[in-house]
Amino acid sequence: MLSLLTLADFIFYSFALIVILSACVVVFSKNILYSAFALLFTFFGVAGLYVLLSADFLAITQLLIYVGGILVLILFGVMLTNNVISVDIKSDAIQTLPASIIVAILAGTLCGLMYSTDWLPAKVNISNNISTASEIGKAFITTWLLPFEIASVVLLVALIGAVMIARKK
Amino acid sequence: MTLNVSLEHYLILSAILFSLGLYGVITRRNAIMVLMGIELILNAANINFVAFSKYTAGNIDGQMASIFVIILAACEAAIALAIVLNIYKQFNTVNVDEIASLKD
Numbered sequence: 001m002l003s004l005l006t007l008a009d010f011i012f013y014s015f016a017l018i019v020i021l022s023a024c025v026v027v028f029s030k031n032i033l034y035s036a037f038a039l040l041f042t043f044f045g046v047a048g049l050y051v052l053l054s055a056d057f058l059a060i061t062q063l064l065i066y067v068g069g070i071l072v073l074i075l076f077g078v079m080l081t082n083n084v085i086s087v088d089i090k091s092d093a094i095q096t097l098p099a100s101i102i103v104a105i106l107a108g109t110l111c112g113l114m115y116s117t118d119w120l121p122a123k124v125n126i127s128n129n130i131s132t133a134s135e136i137g138k139a140f141i142t143t144w145l146l147p148f149e150i151a152s153v154v155l156l157v158a159l160i161g162a163v164m165i166a167r168k169k
Numbered sequence: 170m171t172l173n174v175s176l177e178h179y180l181i182l183s184a185i186l187f188s189l190g191l192y193g194v195i196t197r198r199n200a201i202m203v204l205m206g207i208e209l210i211l212n213a214a215n216i217n218f219v220a221f222s223k224y225t226a227g228n229i230d231g232q233m234a235s236i237f238v239i240i241l242a243a244c245e246a247a248i249a250l251a252i253v254l255n256i257y258k259q260f261n262t263v264n265v266d267e268i269a270s271l272k273d
Contacts, residue, residue, distance in 0.1 A: 005172060012174040016182050023186055023209055027193040032202060039205055042186075046212050049179070053219045055232050058239075062215075065239050070208065070246040077201045077250040081257040092198060094266065099195040107188035114180035120225050135229050136236070144233050151240045158244035166251035 012052055019045035030092070032082065036075050043067050057133040179220035187213035198264040200253045204246065211242045 018041055025038035043066040050059035140148050190209030197203055215235040222231025257263050 009172065009174045012178065016178070019182065020185055020189075023189045026205055026209065027189050027197075032199055035202060035205060039208065042209065042212065046216060049182075049216060050219055052174075053179070053223045055219050055222070058215075058219060058232050058235060061236060061239055065243050066208070066212075069243055073246050073250050074201060074205060074208075077204070077253055080254055081201065081263045093196040094198055096196050099192055103188045103192045103195070106191065107184060110184035110187070111181050114184055115177055119176050132229055132232065136232060139229060139233055147237060151237060154244055155240065158248055162247040162251040165248070166254050 008052065012049070015045045015048040015052065018042075019049070032078055036071070036078055039074070040067060040071055043071065054132070056131055057136050176220055176224035179216055179224075183213040183216040183220070186210075186216070198266055200256065200263040200265050200268075201250075203265060204249055204253075207245070208242065211238055214238060 022038040022041035022045065026035045026042060029035045029038065043062060047059040047062040047066075050056075050062060187210055190206045190213060193206030193209065194203050197206065215238050218231040218235040218238070220231075222229060253263055256268055260268055262268070
């Protein structure tokens with residue numbers, strides 16, 4: 001049943017390895033700065049998986065927003081809420097045993113479900129040659145117009161709200 | 170399931186990523202670490218959306234959904250970090266188990 005592994009398979013496995021290993025560092029590292037930097041590699045790995053899934057626009061968006069925006073915000077949060085001058089920025093863990101039991105059960109159930117379900121095969125394949133950016137643009141101004149407008153309002157509200165919450169009284 | 174990459178590979182990868190994120194949310198005391206766990210969970214959901222969009226639906230609706238997830242993740246990070254900074258000013262700590270009072 002084993003057919004030959006293609007280049008795409010190797011790329012998938014290397015990106016999957018990057019994602020899982022760096023996510024492990026994020027979760028298990030005691031130093032919160034190491035966690036933040038490992039999150040960078042997780043985001044890069046997920047962006048690579050998007051490219052492999054022929055979602056090129058989404059991969060760029062992932063890099064721009066997650067790496068360029070959210071990660072920088074998180075690093076700002078780390079720097080502003082810890083005493084950076086003391087070298088060890090520790091963040092210890094609590095209730096590890098019950099958490100690992102619950103999470104192990106959940107992961108086993110999820111993986112079993114994902115593996116045993118017969119997923120419907122694709123009726124139409126996305127063509128692998130053209131960029132998805134133009135299709136996404138068309139979808140934004142036709143079928144997804146209302147969520148698009150609501151998202152812009154949500155972004156504005158979040159912007160004003162964050163400024164209101166964080167400013168000095 | 171062979172070693173050749175199919176839908177199940179992406180789903181299992183995102184299940185593992187989701188579980189790791191959930192473990193981080195449950196166990197870490199630092200509020201910013203909890204936020205990082207939430208980002209891992211959102212990324213796992215996004216991988217599922219895009220994988221289903223390619224392998225099952227065959228259109229870009231899944232990609233649209235994950236774009237909105239990314240938008241909301243950006244909003245969530247900004248608001249949550251503003252709240253965390255306020256908590257730090259108020260309580261001088263960001264450990265979620267020590268912040269138990271609504272008023273000071």
